[in-house]
Structures are given as C-alpha cells and as structure tokens.
Amino acid sequence: MPIKLPSTLPAYSVLRQEGVMVMPEQVAGKQDIRPLRIGLLNLMPKKIQTETQFARLIGASPLQIELTLIRMSEHISKTTSAAHMESFYRSFQEVRDRKFDGLIITGAPIEHLPFDQVTYWEELKQVFDWTQTHVHNTFGVCWGGMAMINYFHGVKKHALAEKAFGCFRHSNLAPASPYLRGFSDDCVIPVSRWTEMRQTEIAAAGGLTTLLGSDEVGPCLVEDAGHRALYIFNHFEYDSDTLKQEYDRDIENGTAIHVPAGYYPGDDPANPPQNRWRSHAHLLYGNWISEVYLTTPFDMDEIGRSSTDLRV
Template sequence: MPIKIPDDLPARRILEEEGVVVMREADAVRQDIRPLKIGLLNLMPNKICTETQFARLIGATPLQVELTLVCMTDHVARHTPAEHMASFYRPWADVRAERFDGFIITGAPVEKLPFEAVTYWDELRTIFDWTQEHVHRCFTICWAAQAAVHHFHGMPKYELPQKAFGVFPHRNLAPCSPWLRGMSDLFPVPVSRWTEVRVEDIPASSGLRILADNEESGLCLLDDPNHRMLHMFNHLEYDTGLLAAEYERDIANGKEILLPRNYFPGDDPQRPPRNSWRSHAHLLFGNWINEIYQTTPFELQEIGQAA
C-alpha cells in the first residue's frame, strides 16, 4: 500500500521518480481502510529535504500510511519558505488533541546549546509527555534522542573534542529484537554530531536497552519500552550526498572540520560517495512500521491508553 501525502508536497515528485507508491488524497478517502497515522515533528533547517527522507522510508512498507507534518507552535523556520510551512505543516498546538500510531521527532542543529537554552525546550518537553498518552510508538532522532533521554531519564550530553563524522560500522547487539529483525551483525550508519550521551549514564532502573553501538562513535540505538520509544542518535535516514554537503558547507564557512570517515572512496572528496546504509535504513523503519501495525489499537482514541 502507498503513503498518503499532500498532492503538491515537493517530496511527492521525488518519491514517485524513485518508484515509491504515493497515493493521491482524493483516492485515499475512497478506500475503506484505516491507514497508520504517522506524525513527523520536523526540527531540521532544511524541512523539504528531511520530510522527503522520512517519507521515503515510511512509504516503502506494504502498509498504507498517512503522514502529518508537524512544526513547533511558535518557532519560525528561517530556512524554509513561509508558504511551504503554511501549506504543509500543522503547529503542534493544532494537533495536540489528536492521536497517532507513530510519531517521529527529528534532530536539530542546536546540540551545543544546553537543553534549557533552546528556545522551544519547554514546548518540546510538553510534547515528550504528550506522546505518552497520544502516541502508540515514538521514534526520536539525533539531538531529539539526546533530549528525550535527558527528559525521561536525566541523562546528560557531552560535547566532543571534534565532530563524530562519517559512516561507522555498528554492532547489532540485539538481533532478536523486533526493531533489528533482518539486520546484519555489523551495519553502517552515518554519524554527524558534536555531542554524545554515554552508556555509563543509563540509569539501572530505566529499562533502556542498547540495540546498536560503535566503539568509536558510541551509542547508536536505544530501546525505551517503558515510554514506547526508540532513540536513534545517528542518521540512517540520510541521503547519499548529505555528509558531503555538510562537509562542503563547513569548509565554506571556515570551520575546522575533518573529512567524514569511511565515506568518500579513497578519502578523496572529489569522488562521489556510495550509499552503504540504504538497505539497513529501510529495514529499521520497516520493522518500526510493522511493529506499530501489529500492536496499535484499531480505534484511534484507544492509543496511548495502555503500553
């Protein structure tokens, strides 16, 4: 089954060119089926790029998915046209009475700031608490994952001496987990962050389970069953050229940045990178969508009422 997104969302053309089946809104209303309702709280600056990345992954499953794009209520996006935000995004305050089968919260380029210094921190904390009663399964990414484990478990984040940057092989520590079904024992994951959370700060009584890590770049994926959450500290959703774009941007801005590890062939930034993580991204998000489908209540109003 296809993904349902607005007919004129820029991501539609890209996904259709890639062979992802995208349903027109007019066709969706004629089908006697309850699609999975997935929300995407997009905190990244390039909203269009990010919404395409996640729509690609959740739209590749055999289930019908309805994607709702969500933004912070009072935060004004500076890097995305206002007309795009007005046309396709709903402020969280407008959806807070609704319930979702799944809800994704992306990273944001604010990781060097203390959590409390982020302008929308109070609203984000409210959203984290809201997911416990209005969302069946939540998936947090990069900075949002750090923010979530800080909010729910008191875990601090630490600034790194240099950016963790590149494509790192990660250990599959829980091959029997439904989230990692079909994943290789070692799988590549793009990493791009200036901060980290650490294993030693995981509270003993938290119920958190480490699913994947790398000896150099640290924690990658945590299962948080008590809050029905997955926390991904890296970026399996990234497009092939995104690390290259980040590298070129930092070089252009005069920042001291190392070449992304294990990314450019022969460590030559003039050679186009090859995507070694795409299949694992589809597996992880496919597993997440499938688990939601297997366990979510049929009636939306029952979502969040029981673990």
C-alpha cells in the same frame, strides 16, 4: 500500500520518480481501510529535504501511511518558505487533541545548547508528555532522541572534542529485537554530531536497552519500552550526499572539519560518495512501522490508555 501525501508536497514528485508508492489524499480517502497515522515533528532547518528523507523510508512499507507534518507552535522557520509551512504543516497546538500511531521527532542543529536554553524547550517538554497519552510509539532521531532520553531518564549529552563525522560500523547488540529483524551482525551508519550519549549512563538509568552501538562513536539505537519509544543518535535517513553537503558547507565557511570517515572511496573528497547504509535504513524503519502496526489499537481512542501488546 503507498504513503498518503498531498500531491503538491515537493516530496510527492521526488518519491514518485524514485519508484516509491505515493497516493494523493483524494484517492487514499476512497479506500476502506484505516491508514497508520504517523506524525513527523520536523525540527531541521532544511524541512523539505528532511520530509523527503523520512517519507521515503516509511513509505516503503506495504501499509498505507498518513503522514502529518508538525512544527513547534511559536518557532518560525528561517530557511523554509512561509508558504510551504502554511500549506503543509500544522503546529503542535493544532494537533495536540489528535492521536497518532507513530511520531518521529527529528534532530536539530542546536546540540551546543543546554536543553533548557532551546527557545522551544518548554513546548517540546509538553510534546514528550503528550506522547504518553496520544502517541502509540515515538521515534526520536539524533538531537530529538537525545532530548527525549534526557527528559525521561536524565541521561546527559556530552560535548565531543571534535565532531563525530562520517560512516561508522555499528554492532547488532540485540539480534532478537523485532526492530532489528533481518539486520546483519554489523552495519554502517552515517554520523554527524558534536555531542554523545554514554553507554555507562544509559545502562545506569535503567529501563533502556541499547540495540546498536559502535566502539568508535558509542551507542546509537536505544529502546525505551516503558515510554514506547526508540532513540537513535545517528542518521540512517541521510541521502547519499548529505554528509558531502555538510562537508562542503563547512569547507566553504572556513569551519575546521575533517573529511568524513569511511564515506568517500579512498577518503578522497574528489570521489563520489557511496551509500552503504540504505538497505539497513529501510529495514529499521520498516520494522518500526511493522511493530507500530502490530501493536497499535484499531480504535485510535484507545491509544495511550493501555500498554497492552496487541500482537496475536
């Protein structure tokens, strides 16, 4: 089954050209099935790029997905046109009475700020609380995952002396986890952040299980079963050239930055980068969608009322 998107959304034509199954809303509405309702709370400045990245991964599922794009209510995007935001996004206040099978909360380029100094932090805390009553399973990505694990468990983010930047090997620490079904013993994941979460503090918090981790860049994927959530601090969703775009931008701006590790063949930026994470990215998000499908109530009114595992 395809992902249901407005035919005028830029991601629609991009994914269709890539061979991803997409379906316009008017056609999807004629199918007598309940699609999985997935929300994407997009906090990234490059909204269209981020929409496409996540739609590509969740759209590879055999299930029909209804994707709702969500924004913070009072925050005005300075890098995406007002027409795009008006046409395709709904504010959190507009959707807070709806229920979702899954919610993805993206990262944001604000990791240098303490959480409580982020302009939309108070509303984001409302979002986190709302996930416990209106969302069956939440996936916090990079800063979004750091913010969630801090809010629910008090785990702190720590500034790094230099940016963790590049493609790093991560170990599969929980091969029996349904989220890692089909994973190799290790995998490569793009990393781009100035902060870290520490494994000792995650372990001390209780109720958290680290599924993927790296000796070089620390914990990556953490399951929070009690809050029906996953937190990932790195970027499986990145396109092949996303790290290159970040590196080229920093070089052009005169920002001190090292060549992203393990990204360019021979560590030479003159060479085109190679994507070595795509297959595991599809596995992870496919497994997440599968777990949402297997455990979410058919009656969406029941979401948030019970933590019962509905798998047969």
